Amino acid sequence: MKVLVTGGTSGLGLAMASALAAAGATVALTGRSGRRARAVAAGLPGAVGVEMDVRDESSVAGAVEEAWSRLGGVDMLVNNAGIGMRTVNPRFMTHPQGFWEVPVAGFRAVIETNLTGYFLVAREVTPRMLAAGGGRIVNIAVSESTTHRAGFVPYGPSRAGSESLSRIMAADLRDTGVTVNLLLPGGPTVTGMLPLDTVPEDRRFLEPSVMGPPIVWLASDDAAGVHDERVVAVEFDRWLRGRNG
Template sequence: MRDSSLIGRVAIVTGGARGIGRILALALVRAGAQVLITARSPAEIDRTVADARSLAAGACKGMVADVSERRDCEATVAAAERLFGPVGVLVNNAGVGPGSLVPRDAAGTSDRFMDPDPAKRLRFWETDPDACARLIATNLSGVYQMSQAAAGAMVERGFGRVVNISTSVPVMRMPGFSPYGPVKAAVEASTLVWAQELAGSGVTANVLLPGGPTDTAFIPGGDVGVRAPVFAAGKQSAGLEGTNVNRFLLPPEIMAPPMLWLASDGSAETSGRRIVARDWDPDLPVAAAAERAMQPRSAATVVM
């Protein structure tokens, strides 16, 4: 996607040093944006910043930050403004995976939550309490705190894009995925509320998700980066979110085209919506691709 509105636009991508966050950050840099990534690993930040520099397009800086800490969230927004200028895009991607919930002394390994037999998956009372608290603090409170830190100034300026990375609906209510799945459901409910509160301000809030298990470190087993078959987004029937009949992983790169659109001027009339990346056909005109990937509003999401 080539969109001149992204040139020079200042963006923050949390968890932007690896996995989906890294792909989204590099896509924004390629489009000409100025991007600040956050992560907890200095080495991963350095590698991503170096790769971004080699693109010779936009700009990328990185900082160590933990979104579960309010001070870090506020410092991230302040750093982006100091480095590049007013923040126009916030991609809330940082997250802790469900594999972290398996106690060290529990039977099995960290891939127990992926067992095909639901009866063998980790039950909520067996999860590590400290790991649960950290997951909630990162995946829910972190999204809230980063959005709070950025949204006020966006509203004052009359422009902003908040993109919250989510998961498929089946994961939200699947045995063995608590509290990861329910927390993502809470993020989506929050996004809908924020979109209503932001209406008319020039700031939008939307949800973006791959549409199925993705080849990142969140999914244990095998080498990350080589587990996804050739997959053409938007070429299957729409509405297959969460289905994984052949147990294949989606390539995380499918997240970039819809994210760039959500960060652009072209998505100004879209807020409180849910976009499924696997349904985005990059060969269609952008408006048609967005319509295909955007889930219809249900009775529960219609603003009365």
């Protein structure tokens, strides 16, 4: 399995890239810094690092071409690259801003990364997968509460949009051989997007490694044909038992 993971240098992306590489997949991971992407990839068996700014069409096109060439194709795209509320309001956990207080530039930056970025990468990869006869796309999502919580503009709308985008992608690609699924942790996760020093000590967070088992399964033969599912990592074992009857 040849897998392209966007935003793979830290957090959920790195956890998934590491799990996939450990399971025998050949992984290309991306980051805005090509140097960092290559350095991180060097620590994973058989992985390659590719520079990609998901907000920029030409960067996306060049990076997908490079990944496709170096891997000899891409069987699975993991759309993961994103930025969080800290980029707009560093104190969002303790001093949330009303949407009318959010800087326009900050709003656009988050939407362009978390939503437009998913669109641009999938738009570049999908025709290649269709021409190759099939492929898999996994879009990373967040808990639904994030999409309607006070003080979470623009992150909440960006993630709600990416979830809607994923469902429409799945509808557009039904019966084509290219599958589309959503994967989310199932709770707040230690990724660097949360300022942990502002969070109550009794609040528990998930580790990024929670994403490992479901992403490895989604890349496996057992997941061939699985389409338009919303997989919650913390509930993965129960969900899989239910599927298997």
